[in-house]
Amino acid sequence: VYQVFESVAKKYDVMNDSMTLGIHRVWKDILMHKMNPSPGTLLLDVAGGTGDIAFRFINYVRSVRERQLQRKLRHHQNLSWQEISESYQEDKSKPLGDSQVVVCDINKEMLKVGKQKAQHLGYSEGLSWVLGNAEELPFDDDMFDVYTIAFGIRNVTRIDLALQEAYRVLKPGGRFLCLEFSHVSNPLLSRLYDLYSFQVIPVLGEVIAGDWKSYQYLVESIRRFPPQEELKAMIEDAGFFKVDYQNLNSGIVAIHSGFKL
Amino acid sequence: VRCQLCPPQHALQASAVLRRVSDEQKETFISSSQQQFSSHPTDHQSEQEPQGPRPSYTGQGGQESEDYESEEQLQHRILTAALEFVPEHGWTAEAIAEGAKTLGLSVAAAGMFHSDGSELILHFVSQCNTKLSELLEQEQKLVQLGEAEKKPTDQFLRDAVQARLRMLIPYIDKWPQALSILLLPHNIPSSLNLLTSMIDDIWHYAGDQSTDFNWYTRRAVLTGVYNTTELVMMQDSSPDFEDTWRFLENRVADAMSMGNTANQVQSTGEAVVQGLMGAAVTVSNAGTSRAVR
Numbered sequence: 001v002y003q004v005f006e007s008v009a010k011k012y013d014v015m016n017d018s019m020t021l022g023i024h025r026v027w028k029d030i031l032m033h034k035m036n037p038s039p040g041t042l043l044l045d046v047a048g049g050t051g052d053i054a055f056r057f058i059n060y061v062r063s064v065r066e067r068q069l070q071r072k073l074r075h076h077q078n079l080s081w082q083e084i085s086e087s088y089q090e091d092k093s094k095p096l097g098d099s100q101v102v103v104c105d106i107n108k109e110m111l112k113v114g115k116q117k118a119q120h121l122g123y124s125e126g127l128s129w130v131l132g133n134a135e136e137l138p139f140d141d142d143m144f145d146v147y148t149i150a151f152g153i154r155n156v157t158r159i160d161l162a163l164q165e166a167y168r169v170l171k172p173g174g175r176f177l178c179l180e181f182s183h184v185s186n187p188l189l190s191r192l193y194d195l196y197s198f199q200v201i202p203v204l205g206e207v208i209a210g211d212w213k214s215y216q217y218l219v220e221s222i223r224r225f226p227p228q229e230e231l232k233a234m235i236e237d238a239g240f241f242k243v244d245y246q247n248l249n250s251g252i253v254a255i256h257s258g259f260k261l
Numbered sequence: 262v263r264c265q266l267c268p269p270q271h272a273l274q275a276s277a278v279l280r281r282v283s284d285e286q287k288e289t290f291i292s293s294s295q296q297q298f299s300s301h302p303t304d305h306q307s308e309q310e311p312q313g314p315r316p317s318y319t320g321q322g323g324q325e326s327e328d329y330e331s332e333e334q335l336q337h338r339i340l341t342a343a344l345e346f347v348p349e350h351g352w353t354a355e356a357i358a359e360g361a362k363t364l365g366l367s368v369a370a371a372g373m374f375h376s377d378g379s380e381l382i383l384h385f386v387s388q389c390n391t392k393l394s395e396l397l398e399q400e401q402k403l404v405q406l407g408e409a410e411k412k413p414t415d416q417f418l419r420d421a422v423q424a425r426l427r428m429l430i431p432y433i434d435k436w437p438q439a440l441s442i443l444l445l446p447h448n449i450p451s452s453l454n455l456l457t458s459m460i461d462d463i464w465h466y467a468g469d470q471s472t473d474f475n476w477y478t479r480r481a482v483l484t485g486v487y488n489t490t491e492l493v494m495m496q497d498s499s500p501d502f503e504d505t506w507r508f509l510e511n512r513v514a515d516a517m518s519m520g521n522t523a524n525q526v527q528s529t530g531e532a533v534v535q536g537l538m539g540a541a542v543t544v545s546n547a548g549t550s551r552a553v554r
Contacts, residue, residue: 034372035369035372036354036371036372036376037368037369038354038355038358038368038371040368041368041369145367145368145369146367146369170367171366171367171369172365172366172367173361173364173365173366173367173368173369173370174367174369174370175367175369175370175372241332242332242373257372259369259370259372259373261332261335261366261370
């Protein structure tokens with residue numbers, strides 16, 4: 001797994017865009033809306049190398065926080081100017097409302113690309129980058145509010161261990177969210193999808209990233225991955241409750257969600 | 262609340278509660294729990310809520326040791342705790358998140374509910390209806406024991422509707438928002454259900470014995486009275502909502518007199534019909550007698 005992503009890291013984002021025709025952005029946005037994080041949420045994004053989910057999280061929380069502050073200001077009709085300016089100061093200093101995201105990835109190269117992107121796009125606070133293995137996370141128990149793994153769980157050798165680790169590091173009431181390629185049930189769409197995956201994607205891989213093998217591996221790992229119901233059972237086995245999944249694009253991608261209660 | 266558990270699940274529950282206490286035992290419990298889960302659905306029939314395909318429960322370590330509750334009960338607790346944040350945040354996922362925080366859960370637990378706050382509102386409405394039923398039940402007991410006078414119907418209805426509407430007072434600023442959310446298509450079945458069962462309750466305790474067409478008219482009338490009074494209350498700014506209660510009194514009086522008018526119409530109609538019949542008989546008698554002569 002490590003070698004595959006080492007070679008893939010730099011061109012990762014470009015390949016994502018071309019393979020999914022840019023739809024992966026929509027998938028990630030939907031994931032963020034489903035999460036609906038409130039300011040003060042602590043997010044752990046595993047296998048989140050280049051930071052897509054992390055940046056979306058920060059944007060979302062920032063806009064929710066702005067709306068919150070606007071509402072507070074509207075209620076300040078009756079206060080004196082002194083009090084208003086005081087509360088304005090302390091709110092201004094917390095534009096994210098204490099929300100934080102920790103991006104954890106097994107691969108240094110992916111993290112490096114992520115950090116560069118963050119600098120380039122101007123994200124400075126609320127972000128941490130940690131090197132770690134999903135099967136053995138370097139964090140304490142009961143730390144995070146939300147754990148996400150977007151297009152990463154497929155590459156984990158022991159999925160059950162990763163799920164158990166997710167359970168461990170989540171606070172009680174915390175949420176597990178997994179965005180991953182999954183099983184298409186519609187037979188017509190399934191055939192078109194197979195055609196596209198096996199014929200087009202490795203070619204794109206060769207042309208854009210100069211790497212046929214890695215993208216062949218990618219497509220095969222998607223096929224080998226357990227389908228929606230099976231993954232749901234595995235998540236329940238790890239101890240999560242209210243486990244559910246939502247199919248996007250009729251099964252090409254699925255979001256699984258579970259709570260630690 | 263305790264569930265009746267059979268021993269194998271008890272070990273599983275113990276693991277859920279104690280997992281935070283002892284980490285060393287984590288490995289063994291997790292592996293045993295994985296085995297237990299497969300026998301889960303078959304063993305567990307005596308679960309409180311029969312709804313979910315996988316009846317499940319949670320261990321709440323902390324205050325009450327070894328107190329197990331179902332997901333649904335936990336959800337109810339979160340929603341109840343969220344109610345105190347409604348005046349500040351409105352009927353939103355934020356209020357639910359704050360409620361979850363007071364219970365010691367992560368704010369992400371609000372993700373269990375719909376993001377528009379529907380469940381919170383429905384929970385509140387059903388809580389109010391239950392309180393109303395209990396109130397009416399107690400009043401009825403007092404009447405049966407002879408400690409109180411049985412109220413005339415219009416007085417009874419006025420008091421019942423007023424009692425129910427007064428429960429909205431702490432949340433009245435955000436109630437219009439709640440009403441509009443209850444009117445969303447996906448909420449209409451549940452909200453309509455709650456409304457009709459509440460009206461049913463009130464008529465039941467008012468001593469409604471009818472099983473005929475009147476049953477429907479009475480419910481329709483009272484539903485109309487309730488809804489209009491609720492809307493008037495939203496924009497009432499008089500002290501202690503005097504204007505609303507006066508409006509309510511007038512509407513209930515209208516409803517009562519409407520019932521009387523209906524009866525009057527019926528009896529007048531009968532009288533008219535009898536008159537006509539008599540006239541017809543007289544005419545035919547006169548005709549036959551003339552024929553005989």
